[in-house]
Structure formats: structure tokens, C-alpha cells
Amino acid sequence: MALMTSTSDDMSMKVQTLPGLREQVAERLRMAIATGKFPAGARLIERELCEMMGVSRTSLREALRELQADGLITLQPNKGLSVSVVSxxxxxxxxxxxxxxxxxxxxxxxxxxxxxxxxxxxxxxxxxxxxxxxxxxxxxxxxxxxxxxxxxxxxxxxxxxxxxxxxxxxxxxxxxxxxxxxxxxxxxxxxxxxxxxxxxxxxxxxxxxxxxxxxxxxxxxxxxxxxxxxx
Missing domain, CATH: 1.20.120.530 (GntR ligand-binding domain-like)
Known part of the structure; x- marks a missing residue:
């Protein structure tokens, strides 16, 4: 299941280019997962997320690694990253x-x-x-x-x-x-x-x-x- 977002949703995900950018990106992603904007099982496609949030792949990948360490997202072989499903x-x-x-x-x-x-x-x-x-x-x-x-x-x-x-x-x-x-x-x-x-x-x-x-x-x-x- 890939992410489906609207233009207004994209705007709400934008982050400011300030010190601590990785933390901002990670926090936006956490909120999106917590509120169900990114539901359990949803695929996280880097290109779409970069466009949605207005950040580089480097900043995004740093944030994604943090969320993966927290157990919020999962890397599946041949499928990429997706929001973790809590059993x-x-x-x-x-x-x-x-x-x-x-x-x-x-x-x-x-x-x-x-x-x-x-x-x-x-x-x-x-x-x-x-x-x-x-x-x-x-x-x-x-x-x-x-x-x-x-x-x-x-x-x-x-x-x-x-x-x-x-x-x-x-x-x-x-x-x-x-x-x-x-x-x-x-x-x-x-x-x-x-x-x-x-x-x-x-x-x-x-x-x-x-x-x-x-x-x-x-x-x-x-x-x-x-x-x-x-x-």
C-alpha cells in the first residue's frame, strides 16, 4: 500500500530549512504515523517523501534510520520501507x-x-x-x-x-x-x-x-x- 496524499496534506508535511533538520523530518514522520496519515503497512517511497516534505534524500534517510531504530518503520527485502505493523x-x-x-x-x-x-x-x-x-x-x-x-x-x-x-x-x-x-x-x-x-x-x-x-x-x-x- 503506497502513500496517498493531497496537496494540502503535502503542505502540512513541509519542514523549515533550519538547524536540526533531521530532527524536524523525523518528528513530522512520527506525527504522520501516529495520526494514521501513514497507516500501518503503508510503503514509504523516498522520492515521494522528499517531494512532500521539501527535503533532500540525505536528510530524509537520516530521519528514516532513526525511525527504523525506534521500530516505527520496517525494511522488507525487495519491498523497501513500510510503516511497521504492531502485532x-x-x-x-x-x-x-x-x-x-x-x-x-x-x-x-x-x-x-x-x-x-x-x-x-x-x-x-x-x-x-x-x-x-x-x-x-x-x-x-x-x-x-x-x-x-x-x-x-x-x-x-x-x-x-x-x-x-x-x-x-x-x-x-x-x-x-x-x-x-x-x-x-x-x-x-x-x-x-x-x-x-x-x-x-x-x-x-x-x-x-x-x-x-x-x-x-x-x-x-x-x-x-x-x-x-x-x-
Whole structure:
């Protein structure tokens, strides 16, 4: 399945010729995959991507190598690059690791975060609630990314932060699909507000429990999505 895009879509993929070009290209590609613009299994043709994004093949290839290392795209013999398809088994494994790492981040945030970081985290949840009320995949991803940026900064463990960001990249496309359901979106906000309450009370154990339960609920929704696509 090759990419099918319109002129307006092409414009949204354009990047600015500034320092850090590879990072810009990689981020645009991640967003396109996460929002479903480039769906699982879609072929990624270098010539089309270069034209779409207005970049050289050198810059594009550097970004593609980064995404391949993250597991977002796959090189298939005689077929080239395509967006990775996340199997049910792989998704389950990813969510298991995510639950443990986010649980650790929850404990550390409850222990180390400042009052300002706590306030900013609550604001980020309020922003997520606004996005859910008028769902947009790009706005959701931006809001969710900010939430985790605040959480991981307050936790103060850069190794866990790096590992979690890679995991979040892998599950982003599943997350958007599952949260487009109003029921799951509302449940997710309730879970996050309960999580905030535990953090504000500096209750490390409860924060860990609520956080892990939130990830497990997300895993259930994601696996249901995969099952529906692959009956």
C-alpha cells in the first residue's frame, strides 16, 4: 500500500530549512504515523517523501534510520520501507514494559516533583480533557506528549525518560485509535485525575497503583483495536 496524499496534506508535511533538520523530518514522520496519515503497512517511497516534505534524500534517510531504530518503520527485502505493523503479541509486551516504567516515574514524581511541576501536570490533564471534548489526533498527541514531558521531568530519571519516550512512540498510533472512542476517552480522564490526586498527596504507592491500572486499561483498549483489525 503506497502513500496517498493531497496537496494540502503535502503542505502540512513541509519542514523549515533550519538547524536540526533531521530532527524536524523525523518528528513530522512520527506525527504522520501516529495520526494514521501513514497507516500501518503503508510503503514509504523516498522520492515521494522528499517531494512532500521539501527535503533532500540525505536528510530524509537520516530521519528514516532513526525511525527504523525506534521500530516505527520496517525494511522488507525487495519491498523497501513500510510503516511497521504492531502485532497483538508485540503490543502486549510493550504495554507490560510501559506499565512498569510509568509506575516508576509515578513514584519518583510523587517523591521529587516541585509544587510548580505538580501545578503544570494538573494543567496538562485539563488540556487533555479539552482535547477529548473536541477530538483531534494531532492536538491529542501534542497534549499527551506535554503531560509526559512534565511527568518525566519531575521524576528526574533520564534513563527511564528515554526508554518511555521510545515506547510511547511505538504505541502512539494505537493510542489515537482507541481514544477516539468517547467512552475510553472519558475513562482515561477519570484515571488521570485519580492519578493526580495520589501525586498531590505524595502517596507513592497509590500513585504507582493508579498509574499501572491506567496503562493496563489502555492496553486492553489497544489490544481490542488490534483484534478488531485482525479478526
Amino acid at each position: 497483538e503479541e508485540t503490543a502486549r509486551s510493550i504495554y507490560e514494559v510501559r506499565a512498569m516504567l510509568e509506575g516508576l516515574a509515578a513514584r519518583l514524581f510523587a517523591r521529587h516533583s516541585t509544587a510548580e511541576q505538580m501545578r503544570e501536570l494538573r494543567q496538562s490533564v485539563d488540556r487533555l480533557a479539552e482535547v477529548y471534548d473536541n477530538f483531534s489526533s494531532e492536538a491529542f498527541i501534542a497534549a499527551k506528549t506535554h503531560f509526559y514531558d512534565v511527568l518525566l521531568e519531575g521524576a528526574g530519571n533520564p534513563v527511564a525518560a528515554d526508554m518511555l519516550r521510545r515506547i510511547h512512540t511505538r504505541v502512539s498510533q494505537l493510542r489515537v485509535v482507541s481514544l477516539s472512542s468517547a467512552t475510553r476517552a472519558q475513562q482515561s480522564i477519570r484515571e488521570l485525575r485519580e492519578f493526580l490526586d495520589a501525586l498531590e498527596q505524595r502517596d507513592e504507592e497509590r500513585a504507582w497503583q493508579v498509574c499501572v491500572a491506567h496503562v493496563e486499561a489502555a492496553a486492553t483498549a489497544a489490544l481490542k483495536t488490534i483484534g478488531a483489525k485482525n479478526p
